[in-house]
Amino acid sequence: MMTLPKIMICGSPRWAHDEVHALFDGIAQVIVDDAPTRAEFFSRFQPGGSYDGTVGIYRRNVSAARIGIFDRELVEGLPPSVKWIAHNGAGYDSVDVHACKEKGIRVSNTPGAVDEATATTALYLILSTLRHFSNAERSLYAGTWKTPISSGNTHDLTTRTLGILGLGGIGLHLAQLVHAFPMRVLYHNRRHRTDVPEWCEYVESLEELCARSDVLSVHVPLHEETRGLVGEREMRAMKRGSVLVNTARGGVVDEEAMIRALEDGHLASVGLDVYPDEPRVNPRLLAFPQNALLPHTGTRTRDTERKMEVRAMTNLRDFLMTGSGKDIVPELR
Template sequence: MALPRVLICGDIVWAHEETQELLGSISKVIRMDSPDRADFLNGLKPGGKYEGIVGIYRHNTSADRLGIFDAKIIDALSGSVKWIAHNGAGYDQIDIAACKSKGIIVSNTPGAVDDATATTGLYLLISTLRQFSKAERNLRSGSWKSGLAPAHDPSTKTLAILGLGGIGFRMAEMAHALGMRILYHSRHERRDVPSWCEYFSVEKLDEMFALTDVLSVHIPLKKETEGAVGEKQIRALKKGAIIVNTARGKVIDEHAMIRALEDGHLSAVGLDVYPNEPEVNPRLLEFPQVTLLPHMGTETEESQRKMEVRALTNLRDYLTTGSGKDIVPELQSKSRL
């Protein structure tokens, strides 16, 4: 009996041995070698080089050649495809509704990126409060400490976490160790977190924002969360507040954020993500107090390896049991398979 065919779509950098261990004996591993989207779509047709695949390992680097896994790509997948194991916590590059309509399950890699993304957020928080990014640029240009406004100790400030998932909670733990007061809002109050995490329901969001010195954003990008941090939410923050974003650029109304920087309602922002990456709004470069990173959140060897292994394990579990872990929330149900 022929082994099921699985497609590796995108980079595997660290987990080469694990790929063989997890999939080598139970599947025929096919490497996606299409130079562009047209070739990929052609390979999915009957008789094409990707015919008969049952599962896909997907990394965002595949978008450089194929674009995102939008409805056109999902619709082109044959009925044999039942599982897409996405490498990443965020899965906005996959059309989940299209997958659901075709009976394709999508898994992601929550937890694997918690430490790396949270430490990125912590750096942005400290850099903006202490003006370290601007100070380093001063030093490199020979201007030493000129033009630096008074900085702030984190221990005197209140941090609000918008979305207390794995990354948000790790950020909360790190900031709490600095002596910060921790507030949070999520869809539901968490019963498994310490009492120093103070919960605010959706009805009390304005109250939370009014107490906030630093807002750290950790909500996933979906149609309903685009622009979730908009003019109203930004203006509800304390005057002089800071926004840190390590989630997705589009969850913040960038124009509203820039207006608040212009008039001083926001004293600074720390960003690792942008609405149209790798493009960065040139207006952001005009604010010396802003700290900007080129989406470095998960760029550690340890996190990258954990993400690769977790995605591969999800694919292995589907092949061996017909099910698997880490199914994205939109596709979770008792009758999903």
């Protein structure tokens, strides 16, 4: 009797429970990781342990509460049998891909599945920062009606210029949304894209993008090259009174430089869904009522979460069926 390969669900899916059975029935033995600590997680990979022989892992961020992120220590502690980690998320900074590469482990993520939810979150933050909607809502709850909202500090989107840093799937979806107002759309990538609408104007440098934008929206992944990418120089290149929006990762933006720019009025406001030290939020950001701040809820919809779960598990299934799979992160291609 043929022994089926063993895969691990590390962080149970929230919505796609039926798909676990549909995708892996007859092709894999599915085990669910419930190790309460990292030490116990490692011990179960020992010969004869319940995790022994695992070849692939579906990983959801919720597992970090028990065993921590997939940092170098965790990756190096995995047995040689593990060849694929299907990360459930577009951002994959919680997985040490360089350590995975050294061990011959492929890592996939879920690009595309998060485009709509993250882009609409960015659109909300743009609307809220330009119109001060978040502050207005707080005034209603506080019983002060429109006080202290002033029309002199608020702006329409029409005729404003949006600069998109990273015109991938999320950035392009946002570009299409704001084009309806219309806003002028500029973007900066590592390279010029020829497969986007002609009204998406490529800008050669990040500094030029900052200088020409009324709103800068950040959509690049966090890794060694992008940490602190939007720093003091870039923010000071932005127009006085402009807006910074970040739905990517908090570490892409230099938080101290951003707060200084808010304090001296160079930035009118910021719209943030991500922070460098989540779930901690720098209390100095709360001192600016014009800011729009969310607790990393960009992909927090039932529809998007289910798409992410199915896509991550499908990547793992493809690996089992073909020895390869889609959505391999760029560092491992």
